[in-house]
Amino acid sequence: MSFRAIPRGLAASTRTCTRPIIAYSSSSSSSSSSSSIRCLNAGRTQSANGLSSRSQQSRSMATAEHAIANPTLAGIEKRWESMPPQEQAELWMQLRDRMKVDWHEMTMQEKKAAYYIAFGPHGPRAETPKGEGVKVFVQVMKYVAISFVVFYTIRMFANPPPKTLTKEWQEATIEYAKVRHTKPPPPPPPPNKNKKRK
Known part of the structure; x- marks a missing residue:
């Protein structure tokens, strides 16, 4: 001015x-x-x-009129994560202003840097480190094993099931009803392993 x-x-x-x-x-x-x-x-x-x-x-x-210096954009893929946030913001603002011109006027390094910053594998899009799947599987199995141990520990200290639920008790109840000439309770249904679920 x-x-x-x-x-x-x-x-x-x-x-x-x-x-x-x-x-x-x-x-x-x-x-x-x-x-x-x-x-x-x-x-x-x-x-x-x-x-x-x-x-x-x-x-x-x-x-927007002048190209960004090549040393600034050289190796941006390797340096982007280690750059301070202030420098990242400044470089992104420069590239954003530079992208306002015709894309044919931009250099190849500017195009690559703009693409990497916008869509590259950094931040939340970073690739998972090697062995991450194995670590997740081991942790899941560890917590499943802990849950089984807790479940069976609680079952050990629980009261035994009532004696009226045993098979012998139910058979004796049916025989007693036949002797007394009363209608016996229906027998328990046999477990059917081939039963289809809907």
């Missing part, structure tokens, strides 16, 4: 503020002086905001 643009921006902001001052100048001199101070302060902040936004725009346009 050139120095000539600063007075224009300041003049434009003061022009918009001087109109209300003229309209209210007849009311009181103290209110007009305070409003003129506010007007000047507003002009300064507007020009400062304009300068910062224009410098950011010019910086992004400069990075």
Whole structure:
């Protein structure tokens, strides 16, 4: 941004503020002086905001026009994980600005780096280390074995099943009912191993 643009921006902001001052100048001199101070302060902040936004725009346009240096992109696949997050963010912003131009103008290294950063095997997309499946299988089997040990330990200290559930007790109940000429309870169904489940 050139120095000539600063007075224009300041003049434009003061022009918009001087109109209300003229309209209210007849009311009181103290209110007009305070409003003129506010007007000047507003002009300064507007020009400062304009300068910062224009410098950011010019910086992004400069990075979009010029290719990123080759040493910055060389071996990015090996260096990306070890780079500090600040450098990763800066490089990604440079590549993002660079991708706004036509892709035919980008270098091959820029294309490869942009693809790797966007879709490469790093972070949550990183490949699982070798032997990960074996470790998972061993841990699952360990916890299954622990659950069996806990289950059978609890069963050891549990009360025995009631004696009325034994086969002998049920047969004796049927014989007793036949002797007394009462209708015996139905016999328990035999276990059917070939029973189809629906």
